[in-house]
Amino acid sequence: MQVTDRQLIEDVSDELFCDPEVDSDAIAVGAEGGAIRLRRAVGSLRQKRAAKKNAERVRGVNSVSNELEVLILDKHRREDADLRGDVLQALTLDVGVPAAVDAQVEEGVVWLGGSVDWQLAERAEAVAAARRASGVTPLDDRIRIEAIGSP
Numbered sequence: 315m316q317v318t319d320r321q322l323i324e325d326v327s328d329e330l331f332c333d334p335e336v337d338s339d340a341i342a343v344g345a346e347g348g349a350i351r352l353r354r355a356v357g358s359l360r361q362k363r364a365a366k367k368n369a370e371r372v373r374g375v376n377s378v379s380n381e382l383e384v385l386i387l388d389k390h391r392r393e394d395a396d397l398r399g400d401v402l403q404a405l406t407l408d409v410g411v412p413a414a415v416d417a418q419v420e421e422g423v424v425w426l427g428g429s430v431d432w433q434l435a436e437r438a439e440a441v442a443a444a445r446r447a448s449g450v451t452p453l454d455d456r457i458r459i460e461a462i463g464s465p
Contacts, residue, residue: 317374319345326350326375329368336364341382343369348376355383359452384452385422394419400447410439415457417444424450429458 317325322345330338337356344351350369356362366380398419405411415428415436424444430436437457444453 322350322374325372326369329372330365333364333368336361336368341365348374349379350375351379351381353381355385357385359384397449401444401450404443404447405440408439408443410436411443412436415440423452423454425454425456427456429460431460
């Protein structure tokens with residue numbers, strides 16, 4: 315028996331409601347042929363990820379389009395300059411991140427740039443270091459890989 319879109323919306327909404335990490339009232343759920351669409355805004359990247367995982371768990375869901383926007387609206391919201399300073403410090407303190415990696419912040423979104431020699435080691439380390447800085451929500455990795463023959 316195929317689950318209807320209406321039933322999927324209800325089931326996904328129930329799953330979101332049962333997770334204390336997720337503000338289910340802030341999320342709009344849509345469904346079309348087993349494809350779930352999550353929209354609106356949540357207060358953290360953790361909530362965005364948890365909402366997607368919750369939706370993926372529901373029987374009958376084929377795919378999840380996570381269009382949730384992360385907006386930090388409370389005391390944890392950081393000014394761009396302060397956030398950039400903390401991200402740059404995190405990058406600098408991590409010995410696995412090359413000095414050629416830079417960070418910019420615009421409207422709370424962290425943009426990593428520059429270049430690394432090895433994708434799996436240095437690039438992953440730079441992303442992990444930036445995510446550890448307090449207040450980082452969306453992160454856009456635009457780091458170039460310079461090594462010849464690297465993946």
